[in-house]
Amino acid sequence: MYRLKQLVFIALLFSNITFSQRSADNLTTVDSLSILVKYKNDLKTLTKELTSSYTEQLLKVRAIFKWITDNIQYDYKYYNKYYYKGKEPAAYKCKNKKACEAKRIAWELKYVDKILRKKKAVCQGYSMLFKKMCEIAGLESEVIPGYIRTDYYQVGTLGKLDHAWNAIWIDSAYYLLDATWAAGTCGKDDDGKLLFFKKSFNNYYWLTPPSDFIRNHYPQNIKWTLLSDYSKDSFATNPYYLPSEIHNLELITPASGVITAEKGDTIQFVIRYNGYFNDLQINSNLFRNPDIWVVDDLSKRKKVRRLDTLAIKKQQYIKYKRDGDLYKFQYFISDHSLYYIDVLFDRQRVMRFKVNVKKES
Numbered sequence: 001m002y003r004l005k006q007l008v009f010i011a012l013l014f015s016n017i018t019f020s021q022r023s024a025d026n027l028t029t030v031d032s033l034s035i036l037v038k039y040k041n042d043l044k045t046l047t048k049e050l051t052s053s054y055t056e057q058l059l060k061v062r063a064i065f066k067w068i069t070d071n072i073q074y075d076y077k078y079y080n081k082y083y084y085k086g087k088e089p090a091a092y093k094c095k096n097k098k099a100c101e102a103k104r105i106a107w108e109l110k111y112v113d114k115i116l117r118k119k120k121a122v123c124q125g126y127s128m129l130f131k132k133m134c135e136i137a138g139l140e141s142e143v144i145p146g147y148i149r150t151d152y153y154q155v156g157t158l159g160k161l162d163h164a165w166n167a168i169w170i171d172s173a174y175y176l177l178d179a180t181w182a183a184g185t186c187g188k189d190d191d192g193k194l195l196f197f198k199k200s201f202n203n204y205y206w207l208t209p210p211s212d213f214i215r216n217h218y219p220q221n222i223k224w225t226l227l228s229d230y231s232k233d234s235f236a237t238n239p240y241y242l243p244s245e246i247h248n249l250e251l252i253t254p255a256s257g258v259i260t261a262e263k264g265d266t267i268q269f270v271i272r273y274n275g276y277f278n279d280l281q282i283n284s285n286l287f288r289n290p291d292i293w294v295v296d297d298l299s300k301r302k303k304v305r306r307l308d309t310l311a312i313k314k315q316q317y318i319k320y321k322r323d324g325d326l327y328k329f330q331y332f333i334s335d336h337s338l339y340y341i342d343v344l345f346d347r348q349r350v351m352r353f354k355v356n357v358k359k360e361s
Contacts, residue, residue, distance in 0.1 A: 027062050030054070034063045035070045039116055046116075047136040057139060057170045062206075064133045068126060069183040069201055075120035076186050076194035083122065083162050084193055108132070123180040127164040130179050140169040144176075146219035151192075152240040152342070152352040155257050158218065158232055165217060167224055168207075174226060176213045178205040185243070204247040215241060240352035248274040249350060252326065260356045263336045269343070271327050277345035280318045282331055284341050289315050292347065333357060 039046050050067055051060040082089045092107040094100035112132050115121045121129065127143045134141035144167055149159035165178040182205040187195040204212075210226040218235040219225060239257025241249050251257070252270035259267060281289050290311040296304050320329035331341060336357045343351040 026056075026059060030059050030062045031066045034066045037067060039071070043112065043116065043132065044136055047133045050133075051137040060137050060139060061134070061168055061170060064130060064137065064139075065177060065179060065182070065206060066201075068130055068133070068179050071119055072115065072126060072129070072179075072183060073120050073199060074180065074183060074186055074197040075118075075122050075125075076197050078120070079122050079194055121180075123162075123164045126180040126183070127166050130166050130177075134168065142167045142174075142224070144219045144221075144224045146217060146224070147235070148218075149216045149235075149238065149240065150243065152349065155238070155240050155340070155352055155354040156236055158236055159216075161220070163217070165205075167226075170207075175207040176210060176217075176224075176226065177207055178213075178217070181205045181243075202247075212246075214238075215246065216243075242348070242350045245275065245345075245350050251351070254353075257352075258354045258356065259341075260358070261333055262358045263333055263360065265333045267331045267333065267341075269327075269329050269331065271343070271351070272325050273327055273345070274325055275345075279344075279346050280320050280327070280329060281316065281344040281347065282318055282341055283344060283349070285339055286335055286337065287316070289344070289347070336360060 034050055037046065037049050046067075047064065050063040054060050054063065078089075081087075092100075092103040094103045108128060111125065112129050115125045115129055124143075131141045131143050143164055145161075145164045147158045147161050148163040149155075149157075151159075163180075165176065165180070167174045167176055169175075182202045184197055184199040184201070186197050189195060214225055214227060214230060214235060215238050218232060222230070237256045237258040239251055250272035252272055253268055261267060283289055290308070292308055292311045292315070293305050294308045294311075296306060298304055318329050318331070320327050322328075333355070336359060338355050338357050341353045341355055342349045343353075
């Protein structure tokens with residue numbers, strides 16, 4: 001009987017591995033075909049051309065998701081005009097429920113049409129277009145407004161309530177995805193104003209596990225965390241993760257991005273990292289490793305970057321132990337005025353922690 005159970009378990013395991021590989025192969029095929037489809041001024045035609053050849057819901061969703069992320073650019077100028085300034089763009093107005101519903105539908109159709117014509121959108125547009133295309137394809141989807149954490153100084157806070165993403169029902173469960181962040185990245189200045197959009201597909205935001213998604217997304221409606229008992233306070237205490245490395249990082253110890261300690265304590269860090277680095281450093285409000293690069297102006301238009309040999313000598317490095325993909329290191333709290341810790345891999349900040357050092361009695 002035990003032998004039979006072993007064989008059944010092995011067969012199921014092999015089946016799951018084979019299915020996962022087949023799904024990955026299928027998604028690659030869907031991706032290569034969906035980016036060839038052109039918009040011909042009709043959303044229904046576009047959606048059917050993308051999805052009608054697939055019977056699996058997963059593949060229909062992927063075709064829509066991939067087409068949007070490949071064809072719609074983030075409208076950073078629109079963001080700067082409204083959301084950066086804390087304004088809301090004009091939408092529809094109504095006085096009663098019946099009129100509201102009709103006006104909402106008309107406004108959404110007009111808004112989606114504008115996105116498709118200009119091939120630009122902000123998060124509201126990405127999520128609304130995704131939902132509309134899913135409806136046409138017979139798929140159940142929701143637009144999820146919520147908070148996001150994108151900057152290192154937001155540790156300990158909810159971040160901003162100015163983003164939207166989607167939940168999609170596939171077969172028998174809801175999954176989370178963010179077409180906006182999957183489409184690419186934006187550069188911004190020190191004041192948070194966006195400067196450009198760089199198209200770069202990020203598969204991390206495709207059906208992201210809820211426990212990973214919640215590290216920088218928190219919905220207005222708690223049910224869309226898809227987790228049990230995950231509060232706003234839990235979200236606020238997440239550490240900051242460098243967006244380009246979040247898929248490689250997992251915090252094991254400490255349990256939170258907000259650390260409460262006393263002067264004289266030693267903080268034990270354990271971080272799982274699937275990338276590669278040589279040097280580990282820590283910056284804080286007490287000490288910051290100087291930038292090893294300086295920029296010299298040769299003329300009004302020409303600049304050159306060179307290594308600062310003095311800055312190189314002033315670098316401080318943290319000893320660490322590596323065990324597979326686990327990195328273990330320590331930090332000693334020498335002053336009660338410490339209030340943040342940055343973890344750097346090869347001189348790049350990858351994580352930030354907020355530190356609350358108890359005052360001496």
